[in-house]
Amino acid sequence: MAVGFSNDWKTVVNYACLLGEGPLWDTINKILLWVDIEAGDIHQYSPVRNEHKITKVGHLISAVALKSSGAIIATLQNGFANVNIKNNTIEYISQPELHLNNNRFNDGKCDPAGRFWAGSMDYISGKEKAGSLYVLDTDLSVSCKISDVTCSNGLAWSSDHTMFYYIDTPTQQVVAYNYNIITGEISNKRVIITIPKENGYPDGMTIDQEGMLWIALWEGWKVLRYNPHTGEKLFELHLPVARVTSCTFGGDTLEDLYVTTAKTGLNERELQQQPLAGFLFVYQNTGFRGSKPSTFNG
Ligand code: CA
Numbered sequence: 001m002a003v004g005f006s007n008d009w010k011t012v013v014n015y016a017c018l019l020g021e022g023p024l025w026d027t028i029n030k031i032l033l034w035v036d037i038e039a040g041d042i043h044q045y046s047p048v049r050n051e052h053k054i055t056k057v058g059h060l061i062s063a064v065a066l067k068s069s070g071a072i073i074a075t076l077q078n079g080f081a082n083v084n085i086k087n088n089t090i091e092y093i094s095q096p097e098l099h100l101n102n103n104r105f106n107d108g109k110c111d112p113a114g115r116f117w118a119g120s121m122d123y124i125s126g127k128e129k130a131g132s133l134y135v136l137d138t139d140l141s142v143s144c145k146i147s148d149v150t151c152s153n154g155l156a157w158s159s160d161h162t163m164f165y166y167i168d169t170p171t172q173q174v175v176a177y178n179y180n181i182i183t184g185e186i187s188n189k190r191v192i193i194t195i196p197k198e199n200g201y202p203d204g205m206t207i208d209q210e211g212m213l214w215i216a217l218w219e220g221w222k223v224l225r226y227n228p229h230t231g232e233k234l235f236e237l238h239l240p241v242a243r244v245t246s247c248t249f250g251g252d253t254l255e256d257l258y259v260t261t262a263k264t265g266l267n268e269r270e271l272q273q274q275p276l277a278g279f280l281f282v283y284q285n286t287g288f289r290g291s292k293p294s295t296f297n298g
Pocket of ligand 1: 153
């Protein structure tokens with residue numbers, strides 16, 4: 001790692017999301033996708049063309065994934081849907097939380113077998129254990145993988161496909177499960193990392209090719225890199241905004257770390273102190289490489 005890398009962030013586009021989230025690198029089109037959950041927007045940025053596009057979906061949208069065809073699948077407030085950004089139409093696939101009015105979906109990602117995992121939370125009152133983690137399988141059936149979740153976040157799978165890492169934000173923990181790629185089963189939960197509250201609240205997460213976890217810290221002004229095998233913190237990347245929501249690797253060689261942030265909930269004074277809150281940031285040429293994101297195989 002080059003000296004000085006840790007503070008070498010850049011803003012990507014001159015745009016502040018309310019709640020930027022869910023960064024995803026499209027390896028085919030070489031585009032970074034992310035969402036603004038509260039605005040209900042999908043953002044796309046092409047570094048090659050320096051082009052930023054916003055699609056107004058008109059619904060809360062918490063995460064996107066790509067099919068191999070390039071089509072977009074997403075989690076909206078209550079469940080999974082196909083989103084066609086050419087004609088701006090949505091088609092629900094399954095809404096497992098249609099009956100839970102105070103809930104919305106939150107972070108989501110595809111596993112190495114092409115299933116779409118996404119969890120939920122009570123976004124009105126923040127009620128404890130009101131959410132769950134679901135999986136949309138490739139046959140379009142939905143099952144609940146983890147219940148009694150308060151704020152579902154931070155999904156990652158190890159590159160050998162044996163481990164699943166997960167964050168329920170208020171626990172301050174990253175937990176690991178054994179993962180079976182054939183069946184999608186997870187088992188043997190254990191706590192591998194506990195993040196002190198003074199570092200902020202663990203939110204989104206990605207994994208690099210060395211198997212290390214990069215964890216975004218809400219109210220923490222940073223991304224932390226951790227060794228999930230030892231629980232050791234390796235280093236911190238500092239940002240000029242408090243609400244750091246998620247991160248992923250992108251770019252031709254998957255060595256650029258993209259980081260989403262939020263401005264939602266900040267007061268006047270905080271907004272003045274954090275003029276870049278809600279921006280998308282990038283650390284270019286980190287010297288670390290991410291894994292190619294999985295597509296949805298349904
Ligand atoms: Ca999140």
